[in-house]
Amino acid sequence: MELECFPVTERPPELVPGRPQRAWMDHFSARHPYRCLPLSMANSSGWELLCPMSFTAEWNGGAMQSDITLRPDSPHPDFHKLASSHFSHGVLTFHAGYLFRTPPGWSMMVMGAPNHIKDGIQPLSGVVETDWLPFPFTMNWLFTRPGRVRFEKGEPFCFITLLQDKTLHEIQPVVRRMDSDPELRHQYDVWEKHRSEFNQKIFRNDPEATKEAWQRYYFKGEFPEEVEAPAPQGHVNKRRLKAPKFR
Known part of the structure; x- marks a missing residue:
């Protein structure tokens, strides 16, 4: 079984297996949260798309596309291909950089990396029928309040995993x-x-x-x-x- 990943840009974001580590879990005494097996298993039950650069996103609370400002830490030729204010109303949009194709009957769950916490912004989740779709999807985050958020280079901005549509319907x-x-x-x-x-x-x-x-x-x-x-x-x-x- 293959998950086919077709780049739609010259330098697509890095795609890696989900990593079990989380900074907030590391900060507990004796790294106690890692004893909760469901947490670390969820963290690694899919693949991460990683930011190729660090940047700041700021929302002033307005409903227009221009109310979100995006600033990379340093000039980067691919920044405008990665993040944008497309849907307005405090929604930050990432472009995955790939067209994914799954086997018949398999769809893709698109979401934020499990248990990866960011203050001030919330990842939105979607299910995409990647067994036939001939164009890529976007990954979107919703600001929960006006303010600034940071995305660091190497930080996951999208997490993908697979599910069987027909089997789910039969349960x-x-x-x-x-x-x-x-x-x-x-x-x-x-x-x-x-x-x-x-x-x-x-x-x-x-x-x-x-x-x-x-x-x-x-x-x-x-x-x-x-x-x-x-x-x-x-x-x-x-x-x-x-x-x-x-x-």
Whole structure:
């Protein structure tokens, strides 16, 4: 299966596999957020498009295109091809620099890099039918208030991942009582018991619990010891997506 990436500009932005690291996660004591496997897995479940230069975007709160001002840190021949004020009303537009083509039935989710936080501006998300679309899309950010924001060289301005349209339509959500699945009920009760006991030990500064610091059942893909059934195979705790090839 291939994700075809056709450059539509002479020097398109760099496209790299999603990186699990986030600056705000690094700043926690012992880098605690990385223990939350869903966070780092989301960060790396797609590909990033990176800013080729650093620049400042400023919105004065007005509704016109001219109410957003864009200033690169230094002159760059491709800046006008990357960022613009196209839609007005405080919307900053990035041009991806590629026309993407996915296999039949696969669409592209276009969004900001997961858990990449920027104050004063919010990435907008879209789903694009890249299995037939013959032209590129734009990535848009909405200012949440008047002011300035910075995009640094190498910072992701767009994140792409894939989804299957028809398969998604076939999924039927069903709400059931947990007691209708005795094995799942047992697994949940054992997990809840272990978590409650561990949190109480942490609260009491229990030496063993403090040394352990956190429970690793989900990270390691394991059930608590009292659950006899083996954990399912195929658990993933690190994402390694492929970098683009040039042909």
